Amino acid sequence: MKNNQISISIIVPVYNVESYLEKCFNSVLSQKFTKWEMIVVNDCSPDNSQNIIDEYALKDSRIISIINEQNKGLGGARNIGLKYCKGQYIMFLDSDDFISDNSVLEQLYSQGLAYDLDVLDSRYNMLENDSVKAILPNKFKMLNEKSYTGKEYLDLVSIMPIVAWNKLYKRTFIEKHNITFKERKYEDICFTLECLFKANKIQNTEVIFYNYIVRPGSIMTSKPNKSSIEDAWSLCKDLESLYLNLNRNSQIEKSFFYSFVSISKLLSGYDNEEHKSEIISKLKRIHRKYRLQILSANKLGVKQKILLYLSPQLMSFVLNKVK
Structure with missing residues (x-):
C-alpha cells in the first residue's frame, strides 16, 4: 500500500501475550475499512508471539513486524512504532486487547477527517472473564457537536481516561510537537495529557470501540516492587x-x-x-x-x-x- 493510501497506523506492542494475539489481530483484519497498516513491535517476547506475528504478516502485507533488540517496555515499543507510521492518524492497540465491530475504523477516521481533528477521544469497555465489567469513564460529557481546543476540552470534561489507547491521533500533530512515551511503567499518562493540552482541535465520540481486558499478571494487577x-x-x-x-x-x-x-x-x-x-x-x-x-x-x-x-x-x- 502506498503511503498516501494509509489512513490509520495501528501500533501494537507485543510482550508475552501469545494467547491474546489472534483475537487482537483478527479484530483489525475484520474491519470493512481497509486503508490501515498495523505496526507490530515485538518487545523481546519470550513466548511464541513472533511465530504468530510472522503467520499474520505473511497473510497480509499491511502487517509490519518489528523486533526490538532489547526490551524497552510498552512506552519504548510504542516509540519505535511511531518512527515507522505513515498513516494520517495513529491508534495504539495493546496486544491483549481488541477493537469492536467491523465498522469502527471507518467511523473514527471519518469523524477525524471531517473535523480535521488532532485528537478524537472516546469511552471504552473494561472486560473481565469475557464479560463487560464497566464502560468507562462513568461520567463522560458528550461534546462532539463541535471541536474544542485541548485546553477547553480538559476544562470541560469532568472525568477523563488518561490512557493512550482509546483515542485517535493525527500523526503530523504528534510529530510537530515531538510527543513521545516515557520508557517506564505508567508510560502513557504524560503522553496523553500533553497530547490533549496541545491539541488545536479535539472532540469525543459516542463510538465505544476499545475493549480493555483485565488479566492476571498485567501491570495493573501485579504486586508492587x-x-x-x-x-x-x-x-x-x-x-x-x-x-x-x-x-x-x-x-x-x-x-x-x-x-x-x-x-x-x-x-x-x-x-x-x-x-x-x-x-x-x-x-x-x-x-x-x-x-x-x-x-x-x-x-x-x-x-x-x-x-x-x-x-x-x-x-x-x-x-x-x-x-
Missing part, C-alpha cells in the same frame, strides 16, 4: 513538570495531585521497608510543597481537597474503603 515504586515516583515528578510548564492546567493539576494518592496506594502493599521509608519521605516533602494549592484545585471536590490536604495516605485509605 522496587521498580514499579520508582516508576510511580518518576511519574509524579513528570506530572509536576507538566503542571508547572503547561500553565498549571486544572486537569493536569488534578492528575499531579492524585499521583500522591496513587503512590500511597502502591506503598500500602509494598514490603521493602527501607525503600518504602525513603519514598514516603519524598512524598511528604512534595505534599508539603503543594499542600495549599490542593485547597484551590478546580477539579477536586470539597471532600477530596480536605482528605488530600490532610494526607495522601488518608485519602487512599478512604477511597479503598468506599470501593
